[in-house]
Amino acid sequence: MTIRGKCASWLLVGALLPTVATASLPGDYRLPALGGGYSSYANQQEIRLGRAWARRFRHYVTEWQDPITQRYIEQLVARLLPYAQVEGIRPLVLLVEDDQLNAFAVPGGVIGVNGGLFLEAPDQDMLASVLAHELGHLAQHHYARQQDQADREMLPTLAGLLAGVVMAARGSGDAGIATMAGSQALFIGRQLAYSRQYEQEADRVGLTALAKAGMDPQAMPRMFDMLLRQSSLQGDTPPEFLMTHPLTASRVSDTRLRAAQYPVVTISRSLEYDMVRARAMLHFFPDDPALLRTKLQQDKALPDALRYLDALLLARQHRTQEALQQLDALAHQHDALLLIHASAADIALQANQPTEAFNRARLILRRVPDYTPAQLTAIRADLRFDANDAYQRAIQLTQQQPENADAWQLLAQAAHASGHEDISQRAMIEYRQLTGDLRGALALYDRLERAAKDRHDEAALDTLSAIKARLDDYVRDDMDAF
Template sequence: MLLRMTIPALISVLTLASLAPPIHADDYGLPSLGSGGSSVSIDEEHRLGRAWLRQFRAQTQAWQDPITQRYVESVLSRLLPYSDIGNTQVIVTLVDSRLLNAFAVPGGIVGVNAGLFSFAPSEDAFASVLAHELGHLSQRHFARRMERIEETQLPTMAAMLAGMVIAAGGGGNAGLAAMAGSQAAFIQDQLAYSRRFEQEADRVGLEAMADAGFDPQAMPAMFRAMQRLTSLQGGNPPEFLLTHPVTESRISDTQSRADQLRSTTSSGDPSYAMIRARALLKLNPNDPTQPMTLLRQDDPPKTAIRYLEALIAAEQNRTDTALDSLDRLARELPDLSLIPASAAEIALDAGRRSAALERTQRILRLAPGYFPVELLRADILLQTDPTQAFDVLRELSQQAPEDPQVFTLLAEAAGRSGHETWGHLARAEQLQLTGRIDRAIRQLEVAEEVAKRDNDFGMASRIQQRRKVYLTYREAAQQL
């Protein structure tokens, strides 16, 4: 979540705000202060979630790590067939924060803080949090809570929403004061609903975990660990517990349900421990001994220890040592693409472009379509063959239309390869994906001028259509 109250506030915006009348499916419309219909449609949830994600990106520090993101997506792909959320496309966003937190937003947005990897000792524990969040989505708790709000018909909605937006923007004290002024009966009603929804998400998540081959016992174990952490912090709960409070009765209920489900033993796959190593190093960049100490506490596979040692060697500019270690690991574990991908990253960071490019090409022959390496290859080509990079990134932008990093690279590749209009358009897309809509509109205007100058009327028409979407987005945003 955001700093302190920020994410709970933003999640509450989704929980408490009424929806405006439906807007075009591609406009990423924002919540409105006006009352909506009697229920929230799936399409409205989708639009609202995409809009929220853009606002979220504008106010948080993203953790740009395609290898970790691909891993999180792989865990979700195991859970999704058993989570009953239909054909919703899930978008993962990683947050550069040491706070223990994860969240799900209507429309299939799943967020994970780097701090969750630090706290969750195993893949099963990590999956238990994601399964719980998918449970909220499958039970459509946002839509149901919206209906409940309409039933209460209390006049405090605008004040509460305003307070939460203030808190989300960094004015914590003012936001909290505004929220504190809302009617207590309304808050108590929502808390009662929240407790029920948490129990439902636990139940659905536990069943999804068991069906997907994860150990459901990890969920009550995580709850107990969170409860212990709260005690150690003097009653100050982790960020996750601000929106997911844990009680003794909830732990008991979860334990009882887990006991009725099939438990599994660990497969021995070191992938999670390696991803956790990446997160620990990200959270402790100035003290490499700390990530190793934290990782060893939970008895990880020896291969994960060796992986972290290689990453630390790279941080210390011992590039050859790091690459040799990772190459040996890759030969021992040929099915784990994250290992050679990490080696290619290290080679590029050390300025060894030719070697890095050769490594990416080798990986893609064995694991075609592995997105982190596709993106890394495009980044390398930016320096050596901008025209080819442009072609690769245009294709990647079709595969990942919600990834700002792709459009950042595409804008640069377009500029270097002489595709001026595309450069401005890609930059506009990157800006709107990160919530900077006014700048995105200005960038589109420049792109349209260039397209008309070059007599590229097809591109000019495309840009005009995108501008309409951007303007609708801005109009909706101004209602908050």
């Protein structure tokens, strides 16, 4: 969709249709109990299957590479997680390079977020309501329960889910992927009633998580209202989220009634969210900033978020010093918002000012040593003038975040630049397996093993043996999941 088409939809959604009326609560209304937890799939097995799914997903779909937005979503998930009844998972957030509204959850804690979710959710709590809903699916072990109900049909459905998300992200059918979708269609046809039940269960868990995390439970019915208005406007092409998350009248009513049970809270608008949203809107629709500004103003974004948007626009116009001055002024007013400082460091790096970028990133890391956007910027800047320091920083980051594919790729580059060629090749094995190229990872392993045998390097062979065992496990997980 073009920027004007998308923004026309934005403006119409806000102006044309009335809000769905609030249902009254009958005197004998009883909140149905949540579905019980199921243990047929242990958490570790769910994690393995989920990671296999994530590898395959990364192989087929372009991720939205924005460490600042990634960090924001990860922190929002971490805020909700203690209250979402989810135990024993390691969340893995995937940002999808797609301007359509969608999100999904996969067993083991894989949470996918389309960039379009930022474009459509006017405030932080509405976006958080979608994340809370997805955590609800994980908390209720819906995939495991489908396995109990449908026996052997659950695992093919993981392939079907992948097919659906991939085809949606690509915007067109893919012959190789489309063949995987048949199992999903068959399964959904048999399990539609369960799907609706699961959606309501996920809503209820999500409402509780929102309330306990200090957010507004009413954000969820507000989000549903917006989705219904969009669906009405878009006719035969409703938001992608509704394709996989059926929104019925009973579901909307149930959510509205349950949200009304919580105390009314006054939530301050999040400047951080408004800034991240401005960042996302500019990324996906860079050609008409005036229209983006109109949309942000319509949604009551805070004025300093518009100033942040202006700074990003200055950077795109190669007016680097003006952009940095604007961001420094914002940082002076909102020093605790690290995304402002990180944006300035990133802009300096993009403008080929590695020393400036490194110094700015280092100041952030003195305050918050594990702030990933600054860690990545520092490594990328360091590669321009101090490969050894970049190498040490990249090792530290991969130890902290072993599932961060960007960190492994940077380690491969830094190790090569600093003369640690074996480490560079091993890092590339990790990068390839994380991004779904298991065949490439195994080919690289074979090459390293032959070289180690030729030089009779027993220590290297021992290390490679452990790597091979993990790769074999990943191949088995991939076969189990697909």
